[in-house]
Amino acid sequence: MISLEQTLLQATRRQFLGRSGVCLGAAALASLLREDSSLRAADRDPRAARPAMSPPRAKHVIYLHMIGAPSQLDLFTHRPELSARDGEECPESFLEGRRFAFIGGKMTLAGSPFRFSRHGESGQEISELLPHLSGVADELAIVRTLHTEEINHAPAQMFLHTGFGRGGRPSFGSWVNYGLGTENQNLPAYVVMLSGPLGGAGTSVWSNGFLPSVYQGVQFRSSGDPVLFLSNPDGQSDADRRRIFDAVKSLNERRLALVGDPEIATRISQYEMAYRMQTSVPDLMDIAHETKQTIDLYGAQPGGASFANNCLLARRLVERGVRIIELYDADWDHHSNIRKSLPEKCEQVDRAMAALIADLKQRGLLDETLIVWGSEFGRTPLRQGVNGEGNSTNPGRDHHKDAYCTWLAGGGVKGGVSYGETDEFGFSPVDKPVHVHDLNATLLHLLGLDHERLTFKYQGREFRLTDVHGEVLHDLIV
């Protein structure tokens, strides 16, 4: 019989030679010794790519979250009746049983000051604030009846991304990471980038919750180290560092041979990946070598920090096989002065979103990349004219959870689709309501994961992203 030491070292060496490209977790090694192929889910190498549960329509997902909640009524949901009755008092029947975060007293209907028109062969209706996105209207499936259960930012952000409004649960990206693992051993499987500050829910929206932290989103930052603690301290060259890595590796291998704990083999491979990340991440983040044409397409700025830069980086991450990319863009909470602020925000994202779709398409990557655009909730068809302190302001809109918009594009999504219908003012769905759990079930489905079977046992319960709910929206899928 071959000794444990030999087996472990062979396994370790195999990883370094990159033949398998996969690092082995403790029990994986153990089972290797037993030649037992029936691994329990939790025993697998936590990062290794795993087969999907059903044929996946997309291999990657790019999630664009506009923090604060853009107004669906000024971007996608054209309600002529609302405009016609702008400034009138809202009929009581629409207000019954409804909750608002800030507004109260007399409720005034607020039409959109922006023009809508139809675009593409599908004739999708999109407002003048998104001229570039309108150019790719035929790629979009716009859901107009999304609804959620939380009405304040932090809980709603958590609810959208973790299926629960009070924190502590794994995020969508962590679930996908847990379900599918990664193809790329040089970069994290789940990357998060921000333009502007973090949302109110903080890092909860990409947290691993009760899943092992190997599934957490890793934030790539646009200033300082792109990944925390990526660069060597000043005065340490790559060669200096490699020597230390080699010494650590050599001593860890000796230890492994002596005490036989397979966790040491995993540690060795994780150090090697850390070393590779020190090259792969800065290389990824450097967009200076993109053509001028591409940079202009996105409106990106080498060396800068913006949503546009992040969109371009998202494409580069997809090219490198990164599974989940989430971009968060701040400042969409337009309680006041929406007429001025919303166009400003749209200008910051419109070109880059459209460019991302077009660029992925021309590179043949759109089919395998799911793009999701959305937010924690939408905004009211009612005017808000007083801010949180009780002072009057230029008009804006309050939080609205009962009907708002999200759009999907790419991997397996039927383009040019408009899904669901709301009442004449846009308060509530009247046809095909879509709950956040339905959206999440659909996103998982497109990635080849069954939201009812993707579970993790914790505190005596098999937890799911969608709790005990969620219906896949097959109408959105090619």
Next chain:
Amino acid sequence: MRVIFPIRSATLLLALFAAPVCGLGEDGARSADAPIDFETEVRPLLVRACVECHGPQKQEGGLRLDNRAAALNGGDSGKVVQPGAPGESELIRRVALPAGDPEIMPAVGDPLTGEQIELLRNWIEQGAVWPASNQDLVHWAYQRPERPTLPEVERARWTANPVDRFVLARLEERGLAPSPRADRETLIRRVTLDLIGLPPSPEDVDAFLNDDSPIAYEELVDRLLASDQFGVRWARPWLDYARYADSHGFQRDDFRDLWPYRDWVVDALNDDMPFDRFSVEQLAGDLLPNAAESQRIATGFNRSAPTNVEAGTEPEETRVNQIFDRVNTLGMVWLGSTLECCQCHDHKYDPFTMRDYYGLFAFFNGTEIEADRANPDVPGSIKFLGPSMPLTDPVVQRQRDALQTEIDAVAAELTAREAELQEFDAEWETELAGAIADAPQEHPLEVTGFESSGGAGHEVLDDRSILLRGDAPARDTYTIRARPNLSGVTAFKLEALTDPSLPGKGPGRGDAERPNFVLHAFRLSVRPTAGGEPQTVRFVAATADFSQKNYDVAGAIDQDPKSAWAIHPQFHKPHWAVFETEHPVDCTGESAFEFQLVQNHGGARTIGRLRLSAITGDYRGATIPSAVATALAVDHRERTEEQRDAVLSYRRDHDETYRELKAKHARLEKELAAIKPPTTLVMQEVEQQRANAVFLRGNYQTPGEPVTPSTPAILHDLDAGGDAAPTRMDLARWLVDPQNPLTARVTVNRWWAELFGHGLVTTPEDFGVKGERPTHPDLLDWLAVEFMESGWSMKHVLRTIVLSETYRQSSAVTPELLAADDQNLFYARGPRFRMSAEMVRDNALSIAGLLSLNRGGPPIKPYQPDGIWVKVGGQRYDYKVSPGEQRYRRGLYVVLKRGAPYPSFVNFDADNRMACRVKRPRSNTPLQALTLMNDPVYVEAAKAFAARILTERPEASDEVRIAFAMRVAVARPPEPAEVDVLSALLESQRSAVAADPESAIRLIGEFPLSPRQTAGELAAWYAVATAVLNLDETISKN
């Protein structure tokens, strides 16, 4: 509900076999022969309706219905279930009796519904199938542990105490043998890390190696248990359960003061406070008769719940969510049970119902609200509230007393001076009358130059005011020049104006909600001619239309860089201040004024629009109130009382002696306020109890059936001792009642998991039906009973475990062991696993010689990268690394901001404590490698470790120093091959440094070198130190 079966019916056959096979009827309703699922249908009904009187605790009529064999055997009067013959089954006869019948079952509570009776009837009809896999109706964890007898073992000589007997018995069953003892270096490091969370010093290791006494290890254990670092190490897991953090969580993630609770936990653990008392004080310390301060601090356990104070939240929803959190946490920590399912429906597997859940909820429903609108009409005015208790602190109290004495003395002097000023002074009155005649004049200054140190833009408006433009820097100093051609200037007026372009109209630039400004200094110099030496103008008095509390306008002209003028809460409106010069100032011809307005608060608390004016003439005239002028015109003997007061008040305000005394008084008051005692959040009952009800679908807006405070029916009875509704105190005592089958087991299991890497129940969060069964049920029960009978002593239990041979085994894995038990569930070897996030830090700092063992007090901030705390909503906080030794204190004291937790800890599986967590995952990731290699905290630790090696082994060979390094880090001497690897690293690094000496200087940076060290040599040893700190062995307990 209580069911009592006096048994009379005769015996009949029992047959218990396979289930029938039919399904649902066509219409989807259950047909009589649809198979009944015992587990999900019958079992919960029996548990809820029968087991309380016919179960483990009571067997009315000699009948038990909690166990297959017993149930089918029947009671004193025979069988009650006749499989296949419901008509002949006493059970069916009794439950089907009409309500009110003396024989009806359940004897207490509601009769069964028709549907429930039908279910039982069908079940019996179908053969009363009771799968053998479900022998016990009442799950093992809900039956009281009893001290088991020690099992017989073959290798009894191996065992040191009963723990080993139980472990060895299971090993022998499986044909396994224990591993040899770990060597002494491994053992002392293991037990030191386990008990105090720190590595042993080389001196500790040597002393232990050289101690031949047979009780050397025992003495070591006792010494560690007595260390004041014990509580610091063991508070960490407890604070995970308590979801303790320093901020609220959610969008408005502001800080709160709760650290005295954290310190309470450390102290209680150090004192080995009995766990029953430890529990009662945390859950209900406020309700103890004459509760001591520490007992109220303990209730911070439940104030640790995250609080949503985002603008626009519904306070009642927040309050209810916090109680959900408290109930769920209680279930997890004391009952090892997931209760939160019962928020919306009865538990699917475990015998907990919605009524049970809301019965527990009711205990917590009477405490003060913790987030509410400051103004009921303004949804944005959510404030963090809830009782906060000032702490007594003898040192602080002495300081306060001394200050108070001084304040009293000054106050007496003030009174005396005031009496003097009441005397008529003809000369003073004449002079003042003259001043009134000499009217002052204001001259708005034309701006000839403006600079913002923060790079802000500006625009001069027609009214000569300056409007700031562009991005608002966090801090700013404005330099303003003017050449007014004026003489005899006695004062300057500064106006802070509003403008529509400013956030919230201003006058500050920070944000629309609180556009404050904080002016730290208002300075002026006069430049006689272009290029001449500027003359500083001294100001002697300042007045303003409004000053924020503790930010008096005088702060802008004193020499204290911290004092300042600000205007909270008078936002959104203009303000002015006047600064009086010591002597009249001239500024004519070429000479120019140069003002400096220093605004250092941060967060752009800077003035958005301002105007400066010079005042000529007797400035005092400008502020002589008309009441004084009127009074002066009247003969002093004929003045009304009001007029006399006006004159006195004016005279006081302009009397130098009086003003000095007054200023001193104010300063002392300010000092007194500044050393106010720390506060901590506590629980407190409101007087008016709220209504208690089940919430339908878990929604507080749809209350259902009313409930009273009560404990889950499946568990032991709550004895509240009287008719009064039971309180939180009764609940707390019920939890630690020796009758409670869960608390002791759940608690010892978590400690076992801390020591061995997993519990005897590997799902410490779930002792329910779906959780894992214990690997060693008898050992778990033995420990639980031992724990209770030792007076709930944690230290006793830990001592017992670490003194066992089981704990002392070597952790080396052989292929055979790995094949037989890869998870080490049966303990044929010792524990080996990576340390927790906090321990990784403490260990590295300790090895480096940097660690500070100071305990207690407000949280500390080690280095973290910039930009981590930038977040939407809530106050902005600047992250300032703690000074001096503070930054090297133990991980337990590192600040925890829920929205942005300390990243180095997150990378090692710590979380943001938004909810109770009794088990941390233990992952192994590349981010951990990057953290240990490059986080400046660990880079500094490696430098300090390198310096320590050189300093503590002066004049020694490389080999000796390497051996020392390994001894410090992993307690053992290195093997020759290891020395070779590290020597080679050292040599190659020396060559690299020789080739590029500059790199070593950059690497060492500001790290202080001792006299005989060179940057080059330290840089070479830095490589060795980094390698040693990064070894898997160094960050693992072996």
